[in-house]
Amino acid sequence: MLKKERQAYILHQVNLHNKVLSSSLCTEINVSEDTIRRDLQELAEEGKVIKVHGGALSHSFNQVYFSTNGVYSQNQKQVIARKAISLISNGMFVLTSGGTTIMELARSLPPQLKATFISGSIPAILEYMHHPNIEVILIGDKISKNSKITVGSEAIAKIKQVKADICFLGTNAIDVEHGITDNDWEVVQLKKAMIESSKKVVCLSIAEKVNSVQPIRVCGLDEIDLLITELPANDPVLTPYVEAGVKVL
Amino acid sequence: MLKKERQAYILHQVNLHNKVLSSSLCTEINVSEDTIRRDLQELAEEGKVIKVHGGALSHSFNQVYFSTNGVYSQNQKQVIARKAISLISNGMFVLTSGGTTIMELARSLPPQLKATFISGSIPAILEYMHHPNIEVILIGDKISKNSKITVGSEAIAKIKQVKADICFLGTNAIDVEHGITDNDWEVVQLKKAMIESSKKVVCLSIAEKVNSVQPIRVCGLDEIDLLITELPANDPVLTPYVEAGVKVL
DNA sequence: CAGGTTTCTGCGTTTTTTTGCAGGAATTTC
DNA sequence: GAAATTCCTGCAAAAAAACGCAGAAACCTG
Numbered sequence: 001m002l003k004k005e006r007q008a009y010i011l012h013q014v015n016l017h018n019k020v021l022s023s024s025l026c027t028e029i030n031v032s033e034d035t036i037r038r039d040l041q042e043l044a045e046e047g048k049v050i051k052v053h054g055g056a057l058s059h060s061f062n063q064v065y066f067s068t069n070g071v072y073s074q075n076q077k078q079v080i081a082r083k084a085i086s087l088i089s090n091g092m093f094v095l096t097s098g099g100t101t102i103m104e105l106a107r108s109l110p111p112q113l114k115a116t117f118i119s120g121s122i123p124a125i126l127e128y129m130h131h132p133n134i135e136v137i138l139i140g141d142k143i144s145k146n147s148k149i150t151v152g153s154e155a156i157a158k159i160k161q162v163k164a165d166i167c168f169l170g171t172n173a174i175d176v177e178h179g180i181t182d183n184d185w186e187v188v189q190l191k192k193a194m195i196e197s198s199k200k201v202v203c204l205s206i207a208e209k210v211n212s213v214q215p216i217r218v219c220g221l222d223e224i225d226l227l228i229t230e231l232p233a234n235d236p237v238l239t240p241y242v243e244a245g246v247k248v249l
Numbered sequence: 250m251l252k253k254e255r256q257a258y259i260l261h262q263v264n265l266h267n268k269v270l271s272s273s274l275c276t277e278i279n280v281s282e283d284t285i286r287r288d289l290q291e292l293a294e295e296g297k298v299i300k301v302h303g304g305a306l307s308h309s310f311n312q313v314y315f316s317t318n319g320v321y322s323q324n325q326k327q328v329i330a331r332k333a334i335s336l337i338s339n340g341m342f343v344l345t346s347g348g349t350t351i352m353e354l355a356r357s358l359p360p361q362l363k364a365t366f367i368s369g370s371i372p373a374i375l376e377y378m379h380h381p382n383i384e385v386i387l388i389g390d391k392i393s394k395n396s397k398i399t400v401g402s403e404a405i406a407k408i409k410q411v412k413a414d415i416c417f418l419g420t421n422a423i424d425v426e427h428g429i430t431d432n433d434w435e436v437v438q439l440k441k442a443m444i445e446s447s448k449k450v451v452c453l454s455i456a457e458k459v460n461s462v463q464p465i466r467v468c469g470l471d472e473i474d475l476l477i478t479e480l481p482a483n484d485p486v487l488t489p490y491v492e493a494g495v496k497v498l
Numbered sequence: 499c500a501g502g503t504t505t506c507t508g509c510g511t512t513t514t515t516t517t518g519c520a521g522g523a524a525t526t527t528c
Numbered sequence: 529g530a531a532a533t534t535c536c537t538g539c540a541a542a543a544a545a546a547c548g549c550a551g552a553a554a555c556c557t558g
Contacts, residue, residue: 002302002304002306022534031518032517032519033534037534120387122375128392132267138389138391139389140390141386142385142386142387143378143387148378150387158403271544281508282544283508286544286545287506302514302516
């Protein structure tokens with residue numbers, strides 16, 4: 001990996017998460033901490049980041065820090081993202097839906113990962129595009145402006161042409177009795193197609209959305225292989241799902 | 250292998266992958282590293298690539314990672330955008346390529362316009378998505394990271410399915426003798442398909458790029474209906490094109 | 499076509515850049 | 529205030545770049 005490339009990655013991470021730890025960066029990029037430190041120093045000299053003990057901050061950090069909304073739930077999503085990423089390995093074909101949890105996953109992908117990501121979600125695609133090593137396949141069709149995802153029969157047909165190794169679904173609502181549910185007809189159609197086209201289906205959901213129900217059904221729990229939340233796997237909230245045969249991470 | 254040939258290959262690789270390593274290039278082309286280094290230096294001096302320790306980067310690399318949001322010669326592009334918009338009316342199907350000029354067009358679209366826009370350019374799609382009244386159709390396929398556009402046979406097949414009223418092409422180089430030319434093979438294939446699928450082809454180009462030539466040919470002047478630059482239609486620079494049968498706005 | 503000139507390419511050497519490592523200093527944290 | 533982490537400094541090895549040079553190829557030119 002080129003030096004500029006590495007620094008670009010660091011800058012990208014800083015601007016997205018508002019902070020970055022040198023310790024996590026050096027495992028992500030697989031270089032020594034000294035190198036990271038030197039990179040941060042250079043970026044700091046150029047005024048691109050603010051260097052602090054243990055890592056670096058973005059310039060907008062001070063503004064974001066005191067507006068407490070968003071940041072906290074983002075932490076939870078980062079936990080989910082980290083768990084999800086442990087399931088991805090080199091060479092995989094990965095299908096993803098849209099949603100903020102998926103975005104966090106996209107942002108946290110380690111730069112040395114070489115895989116192919118397939119999605120119809122515009123924000124997700126934007127993130128994948130910044131990644132140095134992943135191939136990006138865009139599912140085309142009419143764009144639904146509010147969900148920022150391509151919907152329609154063409155999109156579904158395209159999804160059915162692939163057989164992905166793994167599929168990550170950002171979840172709006174999950175419940176032991178009703179399974180996964182959602183509130184947008186077209187998005188549901190798409191998610192159904194994605195489930196059919198994947199060997200393994202992984203459901204990402206913040207604990208807040210566990211045990212909630214939405215009007216339209218996506219699938220039952222039996223079609224999910226794995227459920228990921230920010231909670232530890234043995235949390236009592238999740239036991240009903242384990243009993244229903246869903247693996248929990 | 251000829252020097253020009255070699256440099257064209259290098260340029261193609263840079264535009265395709267956003268970066269090249271001199272070490273991999275010299276095994277690919279089977280020349281010494283010195284030769285590669287000299288080639289990269291020449292290309293860097295011509296402003297075609299950015300040379301870094303260990304290889305080179307494309308210009309779009311910086312554009313993607315370091316958000317240098319000062320768009321090149323924006324005022325001229327706004328003039329072009331205004332002229333182009335006068336050609337669009339309600340109910341039209343509009344095909345567009347990518348590029349910064351197209352972006353300026355996308356941003357300047359009047360909010361009451363009701364039309365359908367079709368494109369594979371991610372930045373353009375993002376702009377169209379914000380518009381209240383236009384329908385957006387996204388052309389899907391593999392994403393070329395440096396041109397931020399979907400490329401490949403699927404994308405071309407999809408474009409061939411439509412017959413648009415008008416097609417706007419952002420142009421890299423136009424010349425009386427060689428017509429429209431570009432430097433990315435896959436993007437050229439896409440543009441060719443777009444030209445075929447449109448009743449009317451409009452070429453957007455800043456004056457600076459008029460009378461310049463790139464390695465790969467898109468089409469001849471006879472296939473263009475209209476050429477738009479920021480110059481007035483009677484500017485002497487444009488008279489050769491008028492004489493060649495191209496309408497100028 | 500012969501002779502001269504220029505350009506191109508590869509090789510060896512030197513110089514610079516980059517990176518990781520070790521030890522001691524500084525800082526944080528409990 | 530002690531332990532742990534992080535930071536800095538100097539150093540060394542590896543990689544890459546720069547430089548000079550020489551043979552080869554291409555290209556004028558009369």
